Amino acid sequence: MANFKPIIPENFINTDYLLLGNLHPAVQMAVIKQIPVRPKLVVLDTMNFWMDKTWNELMEVIAKIDVITINDEEARQLSGEYSLVKAAHKIQEMGPKYVVIKKGEHGALLFNDDNVFFAPALPLEEVFDPTGAGDTFAGGFIGHITKTGDISFENMKRAVIAGSNLASFCVEKFGTERMENLSPEEIQKRLLQFKQLTQFDIELS
């Protein structure tokens, strides 16, 4: 990895939103350091491998970011807490104000202070290939933030839904196959399914 030194092109250097993909934390740090004005929102995707192999470097990166996306087992490993609520609180103390915990077919949780939001995974007839679901989720998340330019908690909830929505397509076919011809209409239609899946009228008695 030490040979991979990404150089950000000049016309991307003043980005407002930065997604650090799941790579060696030294690469992620090298990207952060190339950007002269701190972006409004920095999102980090990482995994257990970097926790096992490059703990100290990872912690330095984690201290500099706003949003971390990891899965449930990784949240437990990073925090030493089994309860995801406790894990999220501990991870927030390490740096990121927002913690997204992905639970695969069981959905995703977004934590910010004492706020919690839960996005379900869409129940599918068949999951063909889960490869790339996490990356697709991260892309959909930052894509929604970038498109809307709004980093409020309310909008971050929608970003989690947008990421879950895209990931639900990703797993339907092999590799990137399902994403290549995905239409905006299909995405909108599924967004409505997400809405219907979880919305209910509360009754206060």
Place this chain on the structure above:
Amino acid sequence: MANFKPIIPENFINTDYLLLGNLHPAVQMAVIKQIPVRPKLVVLDTMNFWMDKTWNELMEVIAKIDVITINDEEARQLSGEYSLVKAAHKIQEMGPKYVVIKKGEHGALLFNDDNVFFAPALPLEEVFDPTGAGDTFAGGFIGHITKTGDISFENMKRAVIAGSNLASFCVEKFGTERMENLSPEEIQKRLLQFKQLTQFDIELS
């Protein structure tokens, strides 16, 4: 079990809503047969043990009910399908129009024809003792239906939330301890937490 022959008291015999607790299907059938006018809604709770030991008797009961509540592994066993969507469809063909699949800390799904509703489990700091969560869920579900007298899909969604709400208290302490002094105010407050946990404003672009 063959020695347990429950007799429904006279003043309960004309019930509109019947919950058949998780017992031997012969006991469940004996209860059904005591009721002269079919209730508006019959809910069945069962488990893997009865699938293993009393399959045929269980299938006879399942053919006579409206709602079944089982966990994810049991739904797979009952249907022979891994996908919960496919499992729910197969189980619907066995009798119950409504299938509730409980996923413990991962929430619960309600299926009816092509409608799906998902109720999350409330993310808790600590789960002390999961014993009784399934029974509490079933009680909260039928309690909501009985109180409101409404068996529409919309209201059944609320019943799933009501059951999930009560179950979230059950697991906080040992046995029935947490339920004994539970106040209506606590239940209402947590209902709002459930609402906040999953509700988002959709954006149609």
